[in-house]
Amino acid sequence: MSQRTKFVLDEERIPRTWYNIVADLPVPPPPPLHPGTGLPLGPDDLAPLFPMALILQEVSTDRYIEIPDPIRDAYQLYRPSPVYRAHRLEKALDTPAHIYYKYEGVSPGGSHKPNTAFAQAWFNKNEGVKRLATETGAGQWGTSLAIAGALYGLEVKVYMVRASYDQKPYRRMLMEVYGSEVVASPSPTTEYGRRVLAATPDSPGSLGMAISEAVEDAATRDDTKYSLGSVLNHVLLHQTVIGQEAIEQMAMAGEEPDVVIACAGGGSNFAGMAFPWLGRKLRGTGTPRIVAVEPEAAPSMTRGVYTYDFGDTARLTPMVKMHTLGHDFIPEPIHAGGLRYHGMAPLVSLVKDLGLIEARAVHQNPTFEAGVLFARTEAILPAPESNHAIRVAIDEALEAREEGTPRVILFNLSGHGHFDLSSYERYLSGALQDFEYPAERVRAALAALPVVGG
Numbered sequence: 001m002s003q004r005t006k007f008v009l010d011e012e013r014i015p016r017t018w019y020n021i022v023a024d025l026p027v028p029p030p031p032p033l034h035p036g037t038g039l040p041l042g043p044d045d046l047a048p049l050f051p052m053a054l055i056l057q058e059v060s061t062d063r064y065i066e067i068p069d070p071i072r073d074a075y076q077l078y079r080p081s082p083v084y085r086a087h088r089l090e091k092a093l094d095t096p097a098h099i100y101y102k103y104e105g106v107s108p109g110g111s112h113k114p115n116t117a118f119a120q121a122w123f124n125k126n127e128g129v130k131r132l133a134t135e136t137g138a139g140q141w142g143t144s145l146a147i148a149g150a151l152y153g154l155e156v157k158v159y160m161v162r163a164s165y166d167q168k169p170y171r172r173m174l175m176e177v178y179g180s181e182v183v184a185s186p187s188p189t190t191e192y193g194r195r196v197l198a199a200t201p202d203s204p205g206s207l208g209m210a211i212s213e214a215v216e217d218a219a220t221r222d223d224t225k226y227s228l229g230s231v232l233n234h235v236l237l238h239q240t241v242i243g244q245e246a247i248e249q250m251a252m253a254g255e256e257p258d259v260v261i262a263c264a265g266g267g268s269n270f271a272g273m274a275f276p277w278l279g280r281k282l283r284g285t286g287t288p289r290i291v292a293v294e295p296e297a298a299p300s301m302t303r304g305v306y307t308y309d310f311g312d313t314a315r316l317t318p319m320v321k322m323h324t325l326g327h328d329f330i331p332e333p334i335h336a337g338g339l340r341y342h343g344m345a346p347l348v349s350l351v352k353d354l355g356l357i358e359a360r361a362v363h364q365n366p367t368f369e370a371g372v373l374f375a376r377t378e379a380i381l382p383a384p385e386s387n388h389a390i391r392v393a394i395d396e397a398l399e400a401r402e403e404g405t406p407r408v409i410l411f412n413l414s415g416h417g418h419f420d421l422s423s424y425e426r427y428l429s430g431a432l433q434d435f436e437y438p439a440e441r442v443r444a445a446l447a448a449l450p451v452v453g454g
């Protein structure tokens with residue numbers, strides 16, 4: 001039986017630049033606004049939180065930004081990542097479609113997140129920063145930054161959402177092995193955390209709360225900066241190594257994708273895969289449809305509003321224009337922890353608003369069904385987040401079968417699911433719940449949106 005075909009690039013082909021979609025968009029992105037004054041932010045406003053190199057990337061309009069050699073060296077630990085053709089999955093689906101996937105689970109940490117963790121740690125180190133504060137939901141981001149901290153000799157403090165801290169002890173242990181300090185958020189170690197705990201001692205936490213704690217930590221210490229694993233422009237930028245490599249690998253395969261798919265929580269692996277393809281399309285080459293997949297339980301793009309909102313619960317972050325469910329919205333505890341965020345990256349939100357990409361929302365059970373079929377045919381156990389992309393890739397392949405027409409499908413397999421077996425167990429035993437779109441709670445959270453002039 002035919003196994004997967006693998007498309008590998010040698011280390012030489014690790015991209016030398018990151019790709020900035022802003023250079024190819026028909027309109028400039030709306031500016032971030034100061035959380036206090038509501039006026040557009042200047043670079044100095046961000047200086048307490050980020051090193052200048054990352055601030056400049058955040059506002060850059062250059063199409064290509066050079067990747068410093070020490071970061072390319074770190075990328076060599078696992079890049080270029082492979083693209084596979086999923087022959088066995090195609091056969092199981094009896095589809096004329098060709099299914100390809102880019103596998104980011106080969107990184108230390110097991111997901112795409114080290115692509116930006118290594119870059120952020122290096123730029124901080126390069127400007128003399130000693131310590132990073134960050135939040136983590138399911139633990140993949142915290143793990144990736146912990147590894148980066150170990151490689152570059154930076155202290156890392158991770159505020160881990162309480163619900164995950166209790167449910168995913170192995171992720172916490174892994175971060176500790178790499179030398180990071182991990183506390184459950186809300187924690188007694190910040191003023192905001194103490195305030196939440198006083199009001200709700202058994203709070204399960206949320207990404208929005210953990211971000212507030214990490215931002216407070218960085219803003220109140222001179223030796224510390226803040227690091228975010230998704231959403232921001234510079235984070236999306238670092239992830240574009242994925243799509244740039246994939247473009248070369250699809251050329252090796254001699255195929256042009258009809259559809260490019262990725263899951264979207266904050267939007268970074270989606271942008272990393274999709275933006276290089278979208279930029280190429282905007283410059284006149286190729287016509288793939290581009291699809292972002294989100295959970296029904298946190299449907300920011302398919303059900304949220306495109307407006308200015310805060311990135312966190314305490315309203316410490318700048319306001320950015322994005323698809324949001326409201327900064328007070330706490331999604332149901334679905335098993336794709338990396339997709340439980342109230343907002344979507346401003347750049348992903350903008351291309352969605354411009355009609356340049358499609359968005360779909362899917363329920364948990366169908367995503368695990370897809371993930372299990374994928375594991376049994378392709379032998380890789382996918383992360384629950386990645387199962388969202390697999391679900392839509394399979395749906396596309398089934399549609400091609402119905403139509404009896406060929407279709408070339410490319411999706412990003414953002415990570416492996418070795419730490420998510422308890423979620424698979426729940427699925428296999430029939431205990432996994434599908435949450436209806438929480439219309440009431442979204443309406444309540446949207447009522448608390450900031451009012452911004454203009």
Ligand SMILES: *Cc1c(COP(=O)(O)O)cnc(C)c1O
Binds near residue numbers: 269383
């Ligand atoms: C964190 C994570 C995601 C979601 O984050 P994005 O910023 O939307 O990419 C998706 N897949 C995996 C495996 C993750 O770890």
